[in-house]
Amino acid sequence: MDTKKQSKETGIDAALETPECDSLDRAVFAERIFKIIDGTSQDTKMTIGIYGAWGSGKTTVMNFIKYCCKEAGHPVAVYNPWQFHNRENAWKGFVSSVDKGIAQWQEKKIGTLKRQDAVKKASAKVREVTEITTVGKVIGDLVLKPLEGLLEQTKHKVQEELDKILDDKRLFVFIDDLDRAEPDILYDHLMLLNEIVDLNRCVYIIGLDTEVASQIIENKTGIKEGKKFLEKIINWHFNLPEPTDFDWQEFFEREIEKADSNVKKESLRAIFVCLPRNPRKLKYFLRYIEGLHKSFLSRFGDDELDWKVLYLILLLNFEAPKTLKKISAYKHLVSDLETYLFAGEEKTADGQLTAWQKTLREISEKEAEQTPERVELIYRELRNAIELELKKEIKEYFLILENPELLTWKEYAALKQRLRLLEREKIKNELTNFINDSNNKKHIERVREFLKKLFEERHNLLMLERDVEIDEERTPIFDEAMFLLDICFASIEIEGLFQGNNPIFNDKVFESWYKSLAKWFKYKSTPQDELIRGREIELLNALASKLKRQALPILSVIYNHSHASDPDLRNELREFRQIYKDAQDELETALAEQILDKFREPEGIVILTSKYNKPIASFLFSEHPAFHNEKIFCRLKKLACEAKSDIRIQKNFIAYVKKLFYEAVDKKELFPISEATVKLLKKQDFLDVLWSAVTVNPLTRLTIYSLEEQRQKVIREVLDNDETRLSVPSWWFELLGDWKDKIGHNPQFKI
Incomplete structure (x- = not known):
């Protein structure tokens, strides 16, 4: 049989029907099992287990055994119990499968099986079944008669009927995927095989994943070892061999x-x-x-x-x-x-x-x-x-x-070619259409990928230019690099790139641009290179004003890459920061303003300092000039005054002071004392502003407890035991009560 043909006819999950397409020697294994069965006495009743994990080829092996059976002239019945979801239908399906198998073997015309079910109110279920063959009728009775106490009499009739029609053959019943059936059905069928249809001249071949079946049996019966239960029902079992x-x-x-x-x-x-x-x-x-x-x-x-x-x-x-x-x-x-x-x-x-x-x-x-x-x-x-x-x-x-919709190089090249044929203003319009279309389809990663690819291609061009030895060959490379910069300038003029809570031009896109620019900023071997470098710095400076709303994530990229693990990259980026200083200053000024705005938001400072972030640590816990200057200090004093009437502001000052104290004195148990934070706390005018906002309104006793412990540590370890530098109002000690002496006399005391 042609392999491709079989695959198309039966689907990708179909088991092989005949040995021609066998690559794993399953046919040899199946033939060996059949010969073992065929070598036993015809009167022997047996149940054979084909054991293997899901998908390992149990059905294929069973199909090959079935193939051997048919070649030898034995009747074959195939039953799949997992198709049924209740006992009645499952038993009907079993009887129907046996009936159909016998009918096919006898070459009888197969018609539609007609069954009528009724339930007697008193006790047992009564089924009237019309079958094609007499064997089907008596097996139907055999399955159902135990409910009426007539099991042995019915078994005798079935055996007589089988002996009469089988002659020197056996009935092979293949039960596949029993472990995929409902738990009740799996258990009932195993008991059915063991106690009811255990007939001479019948061979039941069952495909099972023993791990799954054993677990179902254990859950159903409470028996601890489900595999031993299986051993009592299945006479012989064969484990699928591992292929070579x-x-x-x-x-x-x-x-x-x-x-x-x-x-x-x-x-x-x-x-x-x-x-x-x-x-x-x-x-x-x-x-x-x-x-x-x-x-x-x-x-x-x-x-x-x-x-x-x-x-x-x-x-x-x-x-x-x-x-x-x-x-x-x-x-x-x-x-x-x-x-x-x-x-x-x-x-x-x-x-x-x-x-x-x-x-x-x-x-x-x-x-x-x-x-x-x-x-x-x-x-x-x-x-x-x-x-x-x-x-x-x-x-x-x-x-x-x-994001399967990511832009590919082929699609990128097609878009760039369209842009090449347009004037500068029309380039912006075409890009705007591309961005809007991608936004409408929720495909913003396509736009991000386009922006990244601009700099990936730029990198490839510069690598190519570096190896060029003839000036004339540099000209088309230079022109292409300048064209890419034109697209970049046109892109950042589109406001839609920078809007919303999840802007298209985010820190990831910026990082790809920033690293690429830093890598090449020293490369100025020709006048054309000088011109390109100048345009690139213009691009970054223009970009900085667009990214003010994202100042924190953008500065995180810049700060993190200044401490990169690769020393060459680290040095490149540190030097590049000097070139990029004006743009960085603009972002740092924006971040300082945004931090001040956080004092007006519920839990603003708590959220801001909940995760370690280099720009935040630098601004809040050391004397970073962007945050610690006259302009910001005046705004901070104004906020401290507003704390009297705005409880949110006071809570944020408390959160800031607690974190500041922790960085200065409590962290020493794990790390050396932060000299930068200690130095900051020694700035009395700065400390006075913070502390005035903390104590502007009475606090809860629990808050005072935690602050008092930190306050005394800071006084001892940072402020040279000068308690006047962190003085407190009278209500402080009134609320603190007798805890003051416990904290004051025991430096190790913990709230």
Whole structure:
């Protein structure tokens, strides 16, 4: 039988019907089982178990045994109990399957089975069943008569009927996917086989996942060992053998040859060691990949992505989607994927697991989608697959899954070509249409990807220019670089990029521009380079005024990259900050104003300081000139005065002072005392403003307790035991009561 033909006719999940397409030696296994059965006495009654996990090929083996049965002339009945959701219908289905199998063997015309059910109010259920064959009729009676106390008499009739029509043959009844049936149905059918239809000359062949079936039995009966229960019912069981590496490779090759031509088959071959060694799971994964290519991956060029990397991420998403989501959210795991070639495999304190292994194990155990070993295997292969120069950052591969509408290079090139034919003002109009269309379709990542690609292409052009030896060859490269800058200037003139709570031009887009500009700002080997560098600085300065509303996340990018782990990148960015100083000053001034505005918002300072952030730490806990200057100080004093009538402002000053005191004195248990914070607290005019706002209205006793402990620590360790520098109103000690002496006389006293 042609493999592709069978796949189309029966679907991707279809088990093989005949041995011609067998790649895993299931036919040999099935034939061996049939010969064992066939070698027993014809009068033997038996129940055979074919054991294997979901998707491992139980149905295929049963089909091959069925094929052997038919070749030998035995009647075959096929029954799938998982199709039924209650006992009555399941039993009807069993009788119907046996009846149909006998009828086909006798070459009788198969008609529609007619059944009528009625329930006697007194006790038992009575069923009137009209079957095609006499065997079907008596088996129907056999299933139902136990309710009427006539079991043995009915069994005798069934046996007589079977002996009469079977001659030298046996009836083979195949019961597949019993473990997928409702729990009550699974249990009832096992009991049915054991106590009711245990007939001579009948062979029942059952496909089971023993782990699942045992658990159902344990839950149903309370028996602790469900497998022992199965052993009492199933006479012989055969575990599906693991395919050899050679057989598995052959099966894999057969399957990928069926895949769509867009699928990158060499990339799949490269991750063969990680692919699921389960026939059904492998088929599902390959069809999953095929479906993604047909839906959106076909938009990406062959050289646009590292397909091996993407396929490994897709494999992890296919098997453990919640685990993958956690991995992509863990910054240090993403960093490990990007830098491990340089960072090495640092051991954890226990000396057994690497840092990434330990984190990965915690995630996979918590999500419980896959075994930690399986997740680690895929992750390790992903680490090994990431080359020195990825075609995209690893974060962008995660983004492809979350946002399939991402702009591809092909689409980017088409849009850029349209822009090339337009005048400057019309370029802005075309970009505006592109942005609005993407917004309407909720595809804002397309716009972000376009903005990032402008600088990716710029980087590629500059790399090309650096290697050019003839000046004439530089001219088209220079012209293209200037054209890209024109698009960038036109883009940032569009206000829609910077509006809303989730602006399109966000810190991620800024980061891609900023790093690229910093990398090349020193490259000025020709007058054209000087001109380009000047335009780039103009672009950043123009951009700064647009990004004031996002001052905190944008400054976080700038500050974080000034402390990058790569020393070369760190030095580049620090030097670049000097060039970019005017733009940065503008953003820092905006952030200072925004921090002051937070004092008027409920929990504003609490929220602002809840997570460590370099700009916030620099502004609030050290003497950063953007926040600690005359203009901001005057506004801070005005806010302190308003605290008398605005309880929100007073609460925010309390939150700020508590955090400031903690940074100065309590953190020393874990870190050295922050000299910058201590120095700030010694500025008496600044401290007076803060403390006046804290004590402007009476506080709750609990708040006073916590502040008094910190106050006394600051007085001792920062203010040279000068209590007048943090004096308190009379109501303070009245509310504090006798706790004052306990705190004052015991430096270690804790509230």
